[in-house]
Amino acid sequence: MAHRAELIAVGTEILLGNIANTDAQMLSEKLAELGVDVLYHTVVGDNPGRLRAALELARTRVDVIITTGGLGPTYDDLTKQTICETFGRKNVLHPELEAWLREWFAQRGRTMTENNLRQAYLPENCTIFHNHNGTAPGCAFCEGGVHVLMLPGPPHECSLMFETGAADYLRALSHDVIASHTLRIYGKGESEVEMLLHDRIAAMTNPTVAPYAKPDECMLRVTAKAASREEAERLLGPAVDEVMGVVGEWVYGVDVDNLESVCVAALKARGATLSAAESCTGGLIAKRITDVPGASAVFLGGVVSYTNGVKAHVINVPEALLDEFGAVSEPVARAMAEGVRAVTGSDYALAVTGLAGPDGDDRGNPVGLVYVALASPDGTVVRECRFGRRTREHIRQQAANTALDMLRRKLQ
């Protein structure tokens, strides 16, 4: 039977709304991949009585408890001390952790204060999880059939410790190996994708297919459980093919990060270069392309032409076009793409001009009207998009997504 988990976050800062409980989302997604069912998320403040009550309740209803937060030196060991009391374990000094901590501070030329030594204390007879992004170690132990895992709160510490320690601990609880592939989709919403695949999803048991909504796009995760990784991969192949047969037209990549990383990789593979001219997206396309490490090998540069003057003088959009058709028009989008391609000497060029709102323009064009152009050695194509009266942020992201999707379709 699958293990059943509860995530308990300890932190008054979450209850004050200072930060979101993103650890819970990250852990839930990873636990689903490991085949662990998450039944509850709980958040309590830095309060030993309430944490104790939450732990006592959790041990009656799940067999895996994962706590996040409350391990650092400033928290008075709240989580550790309370867990030790609840599960009847001693909180003891682990000499190898003390040595590691002293080394950590010595290497950085910093003095280790006494409260830092508290981080070397963990429950007796536990599996230690090392912290590669901070000083508070985590751990796991099993008491009365219930596995208790303690992870740090800061997301980059929690996430790395899960990957490098907790995931293996949980995998060892099961004889099965879980493997998955993620299909990333642009141009079809989660509900449409689910509808297209509904009968197949319902009929599948191993592998399984689950749709996930992400901002402005969606993804499908195909997951298989088997006795070995090889066997799991053998199961995944035909399932991925089956899904691709239905929604492949909108899948821009499998096990990839995002549209921009797919574009950068495809440009690199061709030895081709890119530039961008942006009006309503205001630099968003350039920003997203240059978010990708190594983008400098393919991205030559861009122009944010927020005024007709910049359009005319920097990327040579003919003023006659601006006068006749207005800045938000098919001919101007085309001239922007071709202009920035000529000025930078790139192989490909994207251009966007449109109305992100809140106001329309003096030609009566509606908010949400956007022209996206792609200039290439084969010529220039322009797409007219109507994103409707949504938020400025939504219209800008959709315009950038459309541009990047046009480019990746051209390159793939």
Added chain:
Amino acid sequence: MAHRAELIAVGTEILLGNIANTDAQMLSEKLAELGVDVLYHTVVGDNPGRLRAALELARTRVDVIITTGGLGPTYDDLTKQTICETFGRKNVLHPELEAWLREWFAQRGRTMTENNLRQAYLPENCTIFHNHNGTAPGCAFCEGGVHVLMLPGPPHECSLMFETGAADYLRALSHDVIASHTLRIYGKGESEVEMLLHDRIAAMTNPTVAPYAKPDECMLRVTAKAASREEAERLLGPAVDEVMGVVGEWVYGVDVDNLESVCVAALKARGATLSAAESCTGGLIAKRITDVPGASAVFLGGVVSYTNGVKAHVINVPEALLDEFGAVSEPVARAMAEGVRAVTGSDYALAVTGLAGPDGDDRGNPVGLVYVALASPDGTVVRECRFGRRTREHIRQQAANTALDMLRRKLQ
């Protein structure tokens, strides 16, 4: 005594890690402002038994229960039905909601299916909260001294319904009015700010001061409780002045959205214009400035000069400078700012050149070295920044923040 609240989110998609429980953060922050203590966040799946148990537990430990999610037509009324059973209320048709729903669908030319009618059912004798962003209404009632509020799950529906309905319901539970001002800080971390204000924060009871960490910056919220808004504002004035006396140097605005909106407002107030030339930030400054509605009144445009060719030919950075000092240098940052200012004809111009990583350059410059320049009618200033070996994302955001902070200090 302050009311004590538990937030119960209903949604398997949260337990699967599909989405983060951002409603809980949003509500916690707003409840803190209203003086309601949030003691627990709980998440359960679309499972009536577990939701019922969570509600039974919550009614024993808090006097305000706020549920989010599970109100829409596809959820089989999970939340409503379970709440009605738990608190012994009938789930009844509210004719005014039925009329509103029929009108909603008619106006959009859509057929209202029978399951949509379920949204017109709410517990008898409740306060209805209208949904201005969707079709599922929410509500509140009091049973046995416990207030139960039901809000929809989609964040934009939940947030607006809180503002337009739930907040007033909760305010009416207290005789006091809560008012607050938020001081936004750049250039000092949360822990440094807390240390500078520690004794004052500890000594204050009404108003209170609380520091909040935000990505790459922090903020202080000063909150007062009084019999009227006027009285609360009278209390806030001297407290804000006292805090400003200590950390005012780093406060870029009170009750403002972010650095970029402060810059756009300051430019508008002066009738001045801005342009930007970006190398390592790759369009991030332009993107952030144009995130602000109405930015087109002050932002003329920008150039993303990711290569020496674009630096030389589009914004006229002398090739001799690029050869002698390299692209990441004080003279090139200066020439980029002055070049984009000349090309666009703007009053002010920002320029950034640096190494965001993961690799250094062939001159041996380290990752994290960034030059930020501000050109203005008074001349050009350049700041050398060393952001250290952090993530690409962090270095880019800090470079953009530094540029925007230099501009707002110049303008204010």
